[in-house]
Amino acid sequence: MNKDNYKEAINEIKASSKVKNETINRITTVKRKTRQKLVYTLSTVMIAAVIIISIAIPLKYRNTTEENQPTKIVADKGGLPRVENFENLCNILETKDTGYNYGKISEDLEDSVSIQESSKSSDTIEINTTSSDFSKTNVQVEGVDEADIVKTDGEYIYYVSEDKIVIVNAKDVSNLKIESELNYEDFNVYELYLDNNKLIVIGTRYDDTDYYYNNFTVAKQYNIQDKTNPILEREIEIKGYYNSSRMINGNVYLISNQYIDFFFDDEDINEDDVKPKYKDTIISEEQKCLGFDEIYYIPDSEERMYLNIASFDINNKEDANIQSFLGGGEEIYCSENNLYIANAKYEYKDYRIFGYYNNYDVNTYIYKFKLDGTNVEYVAIGNVPGYVINQFAMDENDGYFRIATTDYNGNKTDNNLYVLDENMNIVGKIENLAKDERIYSVRFMQNRAYMVTFVETDPLFVIDLTDPTNPIVLGELKIPGFSTYLHPYDDTHIIGFGEETTTNKYGRVTTNGIKMAMFDVTDPSNPKEMFKTTIGTAGTYSELLNNHKALLFSKEKNLMAFPITISEDASNYKYNLRFQGAMIYNIDLVNGFILKGMISHKETEEGYMDYDYSKNVERIIYIGNNAFTLSKGLIKVTDIETMDTIGSLEIETPEYTNRLKLVEVME
Amino acid sequence: MEFKTRNKYLEEIVNEYADMVYRLALTRTKHIQNSEDIVQEVFYRLAKKMPKFESEEHKKAWLIRVTINCSNTFLASKHLKNNVELNDEIKFETPERSEIYFAVLKLAKKYRTLIHLYYYEGYKINEISKICNIKENTVKSQLIRAREKLKSIIEGGMEDE
Numbered sequence: 001m002n003k004d005n006y007k008e009a010i011n012e013i014k015a016s017s018k019v020k021n022e023t024i025n026r027i028t029t030v031k032r033k034t035r036q037k038l039v040y041t042l043s044t045v046m047i048a049a050v051i052i053i054s055i056a057i058p059l060k061y062r063n064t065t066e067e068n069q070p071t072k073i074v075a076d077k078g079g080l081p082r083v084e085n086f087e088n089l090c091n092i093l094e095t096k097d098t099g100y101n102y103g104k105i106s107e108d109l110e111d112s113v114s115i116q117e118s119s120k121s122s123d124t125i126e127i128n129t130t131s132s133d134f135s136k137t138n139v140q141v142e143g144v145d146e147a148d149i150v151k152t153d154g155e156y157i158y159y160v161s162e163d164k165i166v167i168v169n170a171k172d173v174s175n176l177k178i179e180s181e182l183n184y185e186d187f188n189v190y191e192l193y194l195d196n197n198k199l200i201v202i203g204t205r206y207d208d209t210d211y212y213y214n215n216f217t218v219a220k221q222y223n224i225q226d227k228t229n230p231i232l233e234r235e236i237e238i239k240g241y242y243n244s245s246r247m248i249n250g251n252v253y254l255i256s257n258q259y260i261d262f263f264f265d266d267e268d269i270n271e272d273d274v275k276p277k278y279k280d281t282i283i284s285e286e287q288k289c290l291g292f293d294e295i296y297y298i299p300d301s302e303e304r305m306y307l308n309i310a311s312f313d314i315n316n317k318e319d320a321n322i323q324s325f326l327g328g329g330e331e332i333y334c335s336e337n338n339l340y341i342a343n344a345k346y347e348y349k350d351y352r353i354f355g356y357y358n359n360y361d362v363n364t365y366i367y368k369f370k371l372d373g374t375n376v377e378y379v380a381i382g383n384v385p386g387y388v389i390n391q392f393a394m395d396e397n398d399g400y401f402r403i404a405t406t407d408y409n410g411n412k413t414d415n416n417l418y419v420l421d422e423n424m425n426i427v428g429k430i431e432n433l434a435k436d437e438r439i440y441s442v443r444f445m446q447n448r449a450y451m452v453t454f455v456e457t458d459p460l461f462v463i464d465l466t467d468p469t470n471p472i473v474l475g476e477l478k479i480p481g482f483s484t485y486l487h488p489y490d491d492t493h494i495i496g497f498g499e500e501t502t503t504n505k506y507g508r509v510t511t512n513g514i515k516m517a518m519f520d521v522t523d524p525s526n527p528k529e530m531f532k533t534t535i536g537t538a539g540t541y542s543e544l545l546n547n548h549k550a551l552l553f554s555k556e557k558n559l560m561a562f563p564i565t566i567s568e569d570a571s572n573y574k575y576n577l578r579f580q581g582a583m584i585y586n587i588d589l590v591n592g593f594i595l596k597g598m599i600s601h602k603e604t605e606e607g608y609m610d611y612d613y614s615k616n617v618e619r620i621i622y623i624g625n626n627a628f629t630l631s632k633g634l635i636k637v638t639d640i641e642t643m644d645t646i647g648s649l650e651i652e653t654p655e656y657t658n659r660l661k662l663v664e665v666m667e
Numbered sequence: 668m669e670f671k672t673r674n675k676y677l678e679e680i681v682n683e684y685a686d687m688v689y690r691l692a693l694t695r696t697k698h699i700q701n702s703e704d705i706v707q708e709v710f711y712r713l714a715k716k717m718p719k720f721e722s723e724e725h726k727k728a729w730l731i732r733v734t735i736n737c738s739n740t741f742l743a744s745k746h747l748k749n750n751v752e753l754n755d756e757i758k759f760e761t762p763e764r765s766e767i768y769f770a771v772l773k774l775a776k777k778y779r780t781l782i783h784l785y786y787y788e789g790y791k792i793n794e795i796s797k798i799c800n801i802k803e804n805t806v807k808s809q810l811i812r813a814r815e816k817l818k819s820i821i822e823g824g825m826e827d828e
Contacts, residue, residue, distance in 0.1 A: 002763065002767060003786050004785065005763045005764045005766075005767045006764075006766050006767045006768065006771065006786055007787055008760075008761075009759050009764035009765065009767060009768040010690050010783075010787050012759055012760060012764070013686070013689070013690050013693060013705055013757065014686050015685040015686050015688070015689035015703070016703075019683065019685065019689070019703045019707070020681055020685045020706075020708055022707065023681050023685065023706055023707045023710050024677065024678050024681050026707060026710075026711060027677050027710050027711050027713070027714035028674040028677055028678065028714070089768075161706075162808075163803070188802055190802070206800075215800075241800040241801075259736065346718075346719035346720075346721060418729070430764070639720070
């Protein structure tokens with residue numbers, strides 16, 4: 001196949017000028033629909049009220065005041081209205097002026113030093129508190145589990161390799177064996193939860209042959225008492241693409257975003273097509289729709305999207321609790337008691353001027369839900385300027401919600417931190433930190449926040465939050481490079497992972513390998529960089545840069561490990577691969593980072609290597625004194641003390657996996 | 668600062684992006700008339716909604732996403748007009764171009780779309796993954812399969828001749 005011929009062929013295809021002109025004529029005469037009848041029926045008192053409101057509300061809302069408000073608002077007991085019917089849905093959506101959210105796409109393209117490729121599935125973090133001697137997923141909040149591609153119970157390893165799951169008996173490392181495999185068709189496995197004898201598999205199912213439109217977020221619950229024969233006990237699905245999930249005490253919360261798509265002009269629309277859909281095999285094998293009278297909407301936050309939440313208890317057979325809210329959601333933060341869903345919206349400052357990129361405000365809306373078992377109850381909505389980079393920019397402590405944002409102001413950026421009370425009202429804030437920079441990472445630890453912003457150097461801010469109404473910047477440290485993930489070592493030390501940077505002769509900042517640093521924040525007014533290590537040069541990459549779950553850390557075991565591909569002497573946009581595998585470090589406060597060993601799933605080669613997708617180490621876990629490195633095609637066991645290879649197991653991968661690299665280099 | 672009217676802004680976007688939307692719609696629906704209707708619908712939605720774009724790339728991605736959605740809605744509804752063979756309606760300057768273009772159209776819709784976004788629009792795998800909300804690995808494996816099928820279509824086609 002010749003790519004150029006294809007491009008040239010398509011270049012020959014053009015929309016006729018007739019179509020263009022017709023389109024222009026049609027759309028320049030479009031008036032956003034107003035249902036005149038309704039307006040006329042408003043009483044004079046109501047009109048007066050509308051006028052007052054239009055003065056009192058911010059300018060950005062003015063362009064919608066001509067439009068009709070939803071015809072019928074039925075307040076729920078929690079104060080939240082429902083959509084009620086199809087006509088109302090159309091009315092609500094037509095008054096919306098935010099589009100689908102593509103903010104992140106442009107961010108990645110624009111920014112040469114950007115490493116923010118936050119994927120939908122990369123969600124949360126935590127500190128390992130292993131009671132037994134095996135590793136757990138690195139999650140944000142202790143007690144709130146996050147799904148990942150690998151889980152272990154200390155005897156068996158459950159691992160997602162391509163579109164299958166392997167259950168590996170790891171009791172005898174010299175004789176690893178696959179007890180069983182779960183294979184799927186038309187189902188994309190994303191990640192797993194493990195709880196005693198239950199394995200929860202989360203993924204997406206595509207309807208028809210097309211996956212853009214009809215996709216469903218699915219949780220499959222297996223009984224794995226018999227490892228050789230997992231039994232599917234239950235299946236729950238909600239329409240929409242997978243956003244995130246959490247598991248707390250056996251209660252799973254599954255969150256999807258569902259686009260609402262129909263033509264406003266379409267006369268014969270099937271209303272069921274625009275309703276949220278779900279299935280719970282405990283209730284029925286049939287797919288069901290939520291009625292419009294069951295869909296909530298949160299005023300000010302509607303988008304052409306439903307946020308669907310399914311919650312269920314893996315240990316009983318009660319019906320799953322399915323709820324749907326009109327409005328999108330992006331980043332998720334979840335404490336043991338509350339779920340927060342943040343959604344950034346871009347709103348014009350001056351609606352009369354179009355097409356200027358600096359003519360908008362970014363605001364993040366945060367919905368708060370109270371969690372009580374499988375009961376998920378809407379509490380309140382909050383709103384702060386700016387956008388959040390990931391789940392770590394949010395936190396809850398003593399009933400207060402804290403959030404760090406980067407805000408655009410014209411062409412400039414500044415950074416803020418807000419403290420919100422239980423009802424999501426802002427009670428404390430620090431604004432305009434690090435002008436012209438943006439946040440690269442944040443970590444909240446009890447009464448302190450640590451925040452890294454970046455342009456050329458990496459200021460680490462230490463912020464005191466003891467008084468929620470009066471956050472104070474305690475200290476600041478400026479060093480080259482930046483961290484994209486901050487991990488607590490102990491109460492007064494933090495490990496930062498990120499990239500090293502240098503300024504080249506043209507004054508441009510370029511990245512130059514992976515950087516790890518240990519920060520001492522014992523004296524918060526004077527944070528120090530105690531130790532620092534850099535790995536490789538430009539082109540060196542670790543999944544840990546944008547997914548905290550790729551980190552293995554155990555303070556007790558003095559152990560830290562992460563996947564890595566190391567490049568050297570990059571030139572002419574070609575990255576010369578030196579190493580592909582995992583790095584294992586010892587880490588303490590006296591010696592800093594001591595490289596213990598490097599584990600690769602490939603044969604050692606002289607010179608530069610080829611990237612091998614099926615041998616790319618994705619995770620490192622440990623059981624006892626053995627480290628298990630996992631790639632799509634291999635599981636390898638290494639003695640942590642001696643770094644000797646003591647076992648391995650091949651996993652069969654589909655033929656195309658081995659050739660994936662071809663696609664990547666095809667130019 | 669130049670003061671742009673709403674209509675001027677819309678006109679500029681149509682002139683700049685109508686071809687892009689039309690080409691993708693044609694790849695997905697394989698039908699000229701339907702694709703022209705989709706062009707109208709996509710920009711109609713833009714005019715109604717007036718979304719805020721963060722950048723040109725954001726705008727482009729929005730239009731692509733809405734084009735995909737619109738063509739889905741089109742294909743699912745009875746708007747769809749009887750399928751006429753495109754071969755009679757579109758002529759290319761060289762046989763090579765013609766061969767590759769129609770070979771791509773023989774692929775399943777999901778493959779055609781990926782090929783279009785990857786090879787024509789030049790999106791990277793992670794960008795396609797974000798625009799279409801599908802896993803990167805799925806994009807990768809589907810692209811491989813698409814290429815393989817494409818190869819067999821082209822080779823098979825030549826044997827026929």
